[in-house]
Amino acid sequence: MGDPIIHIDHVSKTFQTRSGPVQALDDVSLDFEGGAISAVIGQSGAGKSTLVRLINGLEQPTSGTVVVKGTDISRFTERQLRPLRTDIGMIFQQFNLLNSRTIYDNVAYPLKLARWSKADERARVTELLSFVGLTDRAWTHPDQLSGGQKQRVGIARALATRPTILLADESTSALDPETTAGVLALLQRINAELGVTVIVITHEMEVVRSIADQVSVLEGGHLIETGSTREIFARPKSETTQRFLSTIIGQHPGPDELERLRRENPGATLVDVPSVEASAFGNALAELGRLGRVSFKIVHGGVIEVRGGALGNYTVALSGPPEDVAKAAHQLNVIAGDAVDDGSTRTVTSGEDN
Numbered sequence: 208m209g210d211p212i213i214h215i216d217h218v219s220k221t222f223q224t225r226s227g228p229v230q231a232l233d234d235v236s237l238d239f240e241g242g243a244i245s246a247v248i249g250q251s252g253a254g255k256s257t258l259v260r261l262i263n264g265l266e267q268p269t270s271g272t273v274v275v276k277g278t279d280i281s282r283f284t285e286r287q288l289r290p291l292r293t294d295i296g297m298i299f300q301q302f303n304l305l306n307s308r309t310i311y312d313n314v315a316y317p318l319k320l321a322r323w324s325k326a327d328e329r330a331r332v333t334e335l336l337s338f339v340g341l342t343d344r345a346w347t348h349p350d351q352l353s354g355g356q357k358q359r360v361g362i363a364r365a366l367a368t369r370p371t372i373l374l375a376d377e378s379t380s381a382l383d384p385e386t387t388a389g390v391l392a393l394l395q396r397i398n399a400e401l402g403v404t405v406i407v408i409t410h411e412m413e414v415v416r417s418i419a420d421q422v423s424v425l426e427g428g429h430l431i432e433t434g435s436t437r438e439i440f441a442r443p444k445s446e447t448t449q450r451f452l453s454t455i456i457g458q459h460p461g462p463d464e465l466e467r468l469r470r471e472n473p474g475a476t477l478v479d480v481p482s483v484e485a486s487a488f489g490n491a492l493a494e495l496g497r498l499g500r501v502s503f504k505i506v507h508g509g510v511i512e513v514r515g516g517a518l519g520n521y522t523v524a525l526s527g528p529p530e531d532v533a534k535a536a537h538q539l540n541v542i543a544g545d546a547v548d549d550g551s552t553r554t555v556t557s558g559e560d561n
């Protein structure tokens with residue numbers, strides 16, 4: 208990893224409320240890589256929005272430091288924060304557009320605040336509306352647009368002052384899956400074509416899967432996992448991450464499914480292979496094929512595409528002479544052992560149980 212563009216160092220944030228202090232973040236240390244798309248995932252109340260507000264200086268940490276592009280902004284005044292605000296664009300779940308203004312004026316708004324000349328403003332807004340595919344809607348109002356189009360206006364506005372960092376706080380949570388895919392594709396273009404560092408805050412693993420290079424998992428104000436998306440998807444350490452993953456990756460069979468699989472595969476040994484690279488799994492199956500006397504069938508699971516490859520969870524039914532089946536189960540253990548730290552491939556039911 209290169210130099211982090213944002214460095215969060217032992218940050219805690221406590222809010223004083225009438226019913227007592229609320230610790231929104233507890234000793235969080237986290238780096239965001241410049242030029243990457245990073246995601247922060249967590250359930251409601253995990254501390255995601257608080258983290259975003261610390262990055263753009265809307266909140267100050269109770270302790271610890273927030274360093275943006277080498278500058279500690281933790282104790283900055285409003286005046287000191289001004290240049291940072293134009294360098295960090297922000298998009299929101301509810302779009303936050305000005306309904307009484309045209310699309311053009313919404314996008315031009317930050318440029319007016321930054322006192323751009325009329326000519327520069329016009330050129331920039333024209334360029335941005337073309338980039339987000341809304342040139343023909345410049346003179347309409349937000350209430351005439353669909354949710355996806357409104358978010359595109361939000362994105363154009365966020366990019367107006369040419370920020371190098373874009374914070375997207377639940378930017379697709381109000382959108383249907385198809386529209387979400389369009390907005391995520393746009394965020395990828397912003398990252399790839401404009402070189403903008405994108406930080407996506409979400410409670411949806413599907414958003415992480417489809418665009419994030421890196422992911423950090425927050426729970427109850429604690430950072431419980433951080434790393435490359437591929438690594439975390441292949442080796443989820445915490446139960447929370449596993450739960451998030453189970454929403455998108457083929458799950459391990461539950462007790463009822465296991466019962467059904469046993470009924471449908473009498474005499475077979477069922478082996479569960481968690482979160483393994485699809486290519487490694489394919490190679491392992493080819494090896495099993497060479498054992499000759501073992502027949503195998505994938506009876507449960509699924510494969511997902513993540514940045515840089517495919518990962519899957521599989522349950523395999525093995526049948527044949529017991530010693531060969533044991534050997535085959537061992538081979539599956541070996542590939543999963545490469546994939547997960549605890550080598551947690553398990554034989555969930557052996558042929559002898561039936």
Ligand SMILES: Nc1ncnc2c1ncn2[C@@H]1O[C@H](COP(=O)(O)OP(=O)(O)OP(=O)(O)O)[C@@H](O)[C@H]1O
Binds near residue numbers: 230250254256
């Ligand atoms: N200004 C505030 N005053 C008091 N408590 C706050 C404030 N902001 C956040 N909190 C509390 O801090 C905790 C973390 O909130 P935060 O909004 O950061 O979580 P989140 O992960 O973004 O959740 P959500 O997705 O629901 O917004 C919650 O318990 C919340 O009630």
